[in-house]
Amino acid sequence: MAHADPVETGGPLLPVRGVQKVYSSDNGDVEAVRNLTFDLARGEFACLVGPSGSGKTTLLKCIAGLMAPTSGEVLLDGRPVSGPPKKMAVVFQEYGRSLFPWMRVRENVELPLRNAGMPRAERGPIVDEALSAVGLAHVPRSYPWQLSGGMQQRVAIARAIAYQPEVLLMDEPFAAVDAQTRADLEDLVRAVWKRLGVTVLFVTHDIDESVYLAQRVIMLSSSPTVVQEDLRIDLPEERDQLETRGMPRFIELRHRVYEQIQLAKRGVRPAAELAPAG
Amino acid sequence: MRLKRLGATLFYALALPVVLIAVWFLATRSGTNGFTPEPVKLVQTFFQTWIGPAFLEDVVPSLTRLGLGLVGAIVVGILLGLVIGMSRFLRDLLEPLLEFFRAIPPPVLIPVLMLLMGIGDVMKVAVIVIGCMWPILLNTIDGVRATDPVLRETARSYGIGGLARVRYLILPAAAPRIMTGVRQSLSVGLILVVISEMFAAVSGLGYQIVVFQSTFKIPQMWSGIVLLGIIGLLLALVFQRVEHVVLRWYHGLREVENGGTR
Numbered sequence: 046m047a048h049a050d051p052v053e054t055g056g057p058l059l060p061v062r063g064v065q066k067v068y069s070s071d072n073g074d075v076e077a078v079r080n081l082t083f084d085l086a087r088g089e090f091a092c093l094v095g096p097s098g099s100g101k102t103t104l105l106k107c108i109a110g111l112m113a114p115t116s117g118e119v120l121l122d123g124r125p126v127s128g129p130p131k132k133m134a135v136v137f138q139e140y141g142r143s144l145f146p147w148m149r150v151r152e153n154v155e156l157p158l159r160n161a162g163m164p165r166a167e168r169g170p171i172v173d174e175a176l177s178a179v180g181l182a183h184v185p186r187s188y189p190w191q192l193s194g195g196m197q198q199r200v201a202i203a204r205a206i207a208y209q210p211e212v213l214l215m216d217e218p219f220a221a222v223d224a225q226t227r228a229d230l231e232d233l234v235r236a237v238w239k240r241l242g243v244t245v246l247f248v249t250h251d252i253d254e255s256v257y258l259a260q261r262v263i264m265l266s267s268s269p270t271v272v273q274e275d276l277r278i279d280l281p282e283e284r285d286q287l288e289t290r291g292m293p294r295f296i297e298l299r300h301r302v303y304e305q306i307q308l309a310k311r312g313v314r315p316a317a318e319l320a321p322a323g
Numbered sequence: 324m325r326l327k328r329l330g331a332t333l334f335y336a337l338a339l340p341v342v343l344i345a346v347w348f349l350a351t352r353s354g355t356n357g358f359t360p361e362p363v364k365l366v367q368t369f370f371q372t373w374i375g376p377a378f379l380e381d382v383v384p385s386l387t388r389l390g391l392g393l394v395g396a397i398v399v400g401i402l403l404g405l406v407i408g409m410s411r412f413l414r415d416l417l418e419p420l421l422e423f424f425r426a427i428p429p430p431v432l433i434p435v436l437m438l439l440m441g442i443g444d445v446m447k448v449a450v451i452v453i454g455c456m457w458p459i460l461l462n463t464i465d466g467v468r469a470t471d472p473v474l475r476e477t478a479r480s481y482g483i484g485g486l487a488r489v490r491y492l493i494l495p496a497a498a499p500r501i502m503t504g505v506r507q508s509l510s511v512g513l514i515l516v517v518i519s520e521m522f523a524a525v526s527g528l529g530y531q532i533v534v535f536q537s538t539f540k541i542p543q544m545w546s547g548i549v550l551l552g553i554i555g556l557l558l559a560l561v562f563q564r565v566e567h568v569v570l571r572w573y574h575g576l577r578e579v580e581n582g583g584t585r
Binding site for chain 2: 156208
């Protein structure tokens with residue numbers, strides 16, 4: 046595995062280089078991800094969409110340092126990711142299983158900071174701010190399981206932003222909440238991204254959601270996975286659930302992503318992969 | 324409303340015992356058989372026998388042995404369970420062996436440990452520790468192993484490792500199973516303290532019951548058995564209170580999940 050030179054300042058924050066992941070099982074090896082290469086710039090909001098089973102979660106875990114790729118590498122700030130980096134936070138789909146049920150809301154949000162050795166006086170205001178940023182300042186003493194699904198996911202988001210990451214990874218975070226809550230949470234994530242200036246990589250299977258949220262949509266092919274297309278979303282920065290989704294440009298982009306996903310599902314590979322390497 | 328509920332609780336708790344005691348009273352009224360206990364006499368004997376010096380000489384030593392043994396079993400069981408449960412290698416290596424040791428009835432330890440440690444209090448406490456450890460140990464291992472994988476990944480992604488991982492993740496996640504093990508070990512502990520005292524002792528409840536029996540102090544013997552029942556009951560009540568506090572989150576979570584209101 047070739048080691049890339051540290052990226053000079055101004056380069057991409059998070060380069061993903063030729064990531065491949067092969068699972069070995071009793072029935073032989075399964076290549077979940079073949080060859081994924083893309084860069085995330087600092088402060089960017091990118092969505093990753095792909096047909097189900099396209100290895101989105103596998104890729105996210107490789108980026109998060111929760112899983113080692115079979116080959117290729119992920120760099121953060123010029124350093125290869127070999128374990129969960131300090132400056133990264135993950136929001137999982139299964140909010141109910143990602144919050145500690147024996148801790149109250151506030152303790153859940155506070156735990157990563159406490160574990161990092163931040164003094165109480167310092168972490169207190171950070172936790173308060175994170176909770177009010179997600180609109181949960183009123184329930185710090187509740188247990189997560191006393192809250193609705195949407196509120197639980199808000200707690201998980203509060204925990205992630207209190208950790209003050211440079212990169213926020215979200216793995217289909219709203220797949221299990223109802224449509225109304227989902228729209229609220231989408232706007233919440235946009236607001237948090239703008240306010241904190243973090244880099245967001247948001248995995249979703251929902252095409253509308255990806256176009257609505259992101260500055261850029263990275264479409265994956267079906268397994269074994271490569272990048273199908275990398276699409277810039279040139280919608281105005283101010284997004285509104287009704288207005289943005291009603292724009293002709295939104296519909297065009299949505300169309301484009303939908304088409305590509307359909308092609309990917311039918312097994313059409315991107316032209317780049319067929320061209321000779323180099 | 325509250326009063327009514329309290330009344331109902333009391334009724335269900337006391338109705339059957341009251342009936343049984345009444346039947347017992349009527350059946351033993353003629354009092355011809357000297358070996359059969361009679362309720363009134365039993366209550367009198369109970370107070371005469373156990374309130375006073377006997378409390379210090381026999382009840383306190385028994386309770387001390389039981390207490391030390393249980394605390395030892397809980398500490399050893401949880402620590403070993405955490406270590407074994409967190410290591411795939413140790414788990415695979417040791418589990419068949421542990422199941423075997425668990426299957427051995429703990430009272431047979433008594434003659435063995437008598438040979439190794441003599442007949443003193445150390446032996447009796449050791450018997451309780453070793454006998455009570457198994458349910459706690461095996462349940463802790465299971466609880467650690469069953470820790471939710473999403474929760475594990477969450478902890479990892481936030482850099483929670485080492486002792487912090489045990490404290491914030493593994494131990495609380497295993498707590499419901501650990502408490503199940505502790506509950507099972509309570510009754511084993513009471514059995515072992517009595518049997519070990521019957522084998523070799525100069526004090527304790529088990530010892531006194533054997534002495535009463537061999538000197539034909541039959542009502543006193545019965546009163547000792549009643550006292551053991553009371554101790555077991557109190558132990559269970561204390562455990563219930565502790566469990567309620569320690570696992571408050573767990574019972575709440577279960578209630579929500581079973582209620583299915585969301």
